[in-house]
Amino acid sequence: MPRRSRPKTGRTPSPAAAARLDAADVLLDKQRLLSEAQRIAHVGSWRQGRGGRIVWSDEMYRIHGVTPQGFTPSSESVQALIHPQDRTIFCEQLDMAFAGGGVADFELRVVRPDGSERQIVARTEGAADTAGLIGHLTGTFQDITERREAEAAVREAAARYRQLFETNPHPMWIYDPGTLRFLAVNDAAVGRYGYPRAEFLGMTLNDLHASEAVPSLSDVVKAMDEQQAGAAWRHRLKDGRLIDMEIIAQTIDFEGRPARVVLAHDVTERRRAAQDVLDSREALRALVQRLHSAQAQERARVARHVHDELGQLLTGLKLDLRWLERRLSEPGLPVAMYGLLDHAVGASGVVDEILAAVQRLAAELRPGALDHLGLAAALAQKVRRFQQRNDVPCTLAIADAVPVLPPTVADELFYICQEALTNVTRHARATRVQVRLDVHDGEVRLEVEDDGIGIDPDVVSSQRSLGLLGMRERALQCGGTVTVNAAQPHGTIVVAAVPVQQVQQVQQVQQVRP
Ligand SMILES: Nc1ncnc2c1ncn2[C@@H]1O[C@H](COP(=O)(O)OP(=O)(O)OP(=O)(O)O)[C@@H](O)[C@H]1O
Numbered sequence: 001m002p003r004r005s006r007p008k009t010g011r012t013p014s015p016a017a018a019a020r021l022d023a024a025d026v027l028l029d030k031q032r033l034l035s036e037a038q039r040i041a042h043v044g045s046w047r048q049g050r051g052g053r054i055v056w057s058d059e060m061y062r063i064h065g066v067t068p069q070g071f072t073p074s075s076e077s078v079q080a081l082i083h084p085q086d087r088t089i090f091c092e093q094l095d096m097a098f099a100g101g102g103v104a105d106f107e108l109r110v111v112r113p114d115g116s117e118r119q120i121v122a123r124t125e126g127a128a129d130t131a132g133l134i135g136h137l138t139g140t141f142q143d144i145t146e147r148r149e150a151e152a153a154v155r156e157a158a159a160r161y162r163q164l165f166e167t168n169p170h171p172m173w174i175y176d177p178g179t180l181r182f183l184a185v186n187d188a189a190v191g192r193y194g195y196p197r198a199e200f201l202g203m204t205l206n207d208l209h210a211s212e213a214v215p216s217l218s219d220v221v222k223a224m225d226e227q228q229a230g231a232a233w234r235h236r237l238k239d240g241r242l243i244d245m246e247i248i249a250q251t252i253d254f255e256g257r258p259a260r261v262v263l264a265h266d267v268t269e270r271r272r273a274a275q276d277v278l279d280s281r282e283a284l285r286a287l288v289q290r291l292h293s294a295q296a297q298e299r300a301r302v303a304r305h306v307h308d309e310l311g312q313l314l315t316g317l318k319l320d321l322r323w324l325e326r327r328l329s330e331p332g333l334p335v336a337m338y339g340l341l342d343h344a345v346g347a348s349g350v351v352d353e354i355l356a357a358v359q360r361l362a363a364e365l366r367p368g369a370l371d372h373l374g375l376a377a378a379l380a381q382k383v384r385r386f387q388q389r390n391d392v393p394c395t396l397a398i399a400d401a402v403p404v405l406p407p408t409v410a411d412e413l414f415y416i417c418q419e420a421l422t423n424v425t426r427h428a429r430a431t432r433v434q435v436r437l438d439v440h441d442g443e444v445r446l447e448v449e450d451d452g453i454g455i456d457p458d459v460v461s462s463q464r465s466l467g468l469l470g471m472r473e474r475a476l477q478c479g480g481t482v483t484v485n486a487a488q489p490h491g492t493i494v495v496a497a498v499p500v501q502q503v504q505q506v507q508q509v510q511q512v513r514p
């Protein structure tokens, strides 16, 4: 705050004059301090003599929205700034103070020249002179407009909150975190749980929990500490039925003490439906697994029949034809029979071709290489056939780190590869295909990548893509996954990944099997 500077006279003031000037400085500082304090506290002070002379502090001007330069306080001008409905009480209070002295507090409204209203707590005090007469009044005006507005906002928020609580369609309650006792419950809670309100308010949170799930107090407190939202509890209704409730809780101040407000969302049906979906998925998975193994067994059986029975019959036929050939080649055969020998030789050649076709068919029905040589050899055979049939270069890379896979995992990976390559043949229009078998981040990964036209992401996620679904189901059976993504710069990459840990587990299970 700038101090008043002393007049520069050119002469040094006498000690008495200097003391007077210091005293004036101190007085001025005190006045400034008082004015500052009034501004901060929104309290203005005034003084009014019997003759009507009125003196206002700076804050009085601010409260009334006027300035000392533009406004002179007088009985009339001051009254003009009092709200018309409060003028009478204001005048009566002044009259009473002049008549009897003492202190009086009352409220009134000031209307500023710009039309805005201020809420004032006023105090008057009459000071008697030596003759016992009230010569003048002093008083204060405290502007409490902001305080009142804040109070009103709090009241409004509380009323809105109460309404939200009372009319909420979901059960809500407030409980004491110390005792778990209910402090308030809404109509929806009363309706859903079936306890009359009075009974509810005599219960604790533990009375709601189904007996198998009663949380200890420390559980509840821990849950509170974690600000657990969306935690689900199993509750028991008054009639004994169980329901699943998802809880959202929040600490609030309730009638001056900390409490927890809870919104409970009934998820019984949703959970049941979700469980049903899980169950039916599980059943479907089991069915697919059974189908796959039945299919594999059936193929193996047919392959065996084809190979053994047809093979044997054809071999028998071949031996007969050989015998016929030999007999027809013996010397002395009539010339007319020469044609027979040609036919026998031709038929023998046809039987050779049929035998080769039967072996191919049997091999395709049940990839024998998989049984005898393992996945690597079976994949190599598959890749060779793919190249021959499609006339598209197809490479196979198998990393050394790939462990020996148990038959189930090897089977599933082989069939996944077969379906992926069939898809390439049917849909991709590729010019190059790569098949890789590797170990990455603890997973055995089979990748089939083509540089074809690519796959629509909607088709990938569609439940109707049975070939893709089958690949996923096969991977799932050995704890793995199949992902189908776009390859770079174009094409499709199918990745089947089975965790190595899973591979070892499958291996162990198979080893202990008798
Ligand atoms: N490598 C690929 N490149 C481009 N599109 C592909 C590829 N693989 C699959 N698709 C697309 O994804 C679709 C779904 O494949 P999916 O294997 O599920 O069915 P499908 O091959 O049409 O019939 P199937 O049930 O006989 O296998 C295919 O119809 C094809 O449009």
Ligand SMILES: [Mg+2]
Binding pocket: 419, 422, 423, 467, 468
């Ligand atoms: Mg397919």
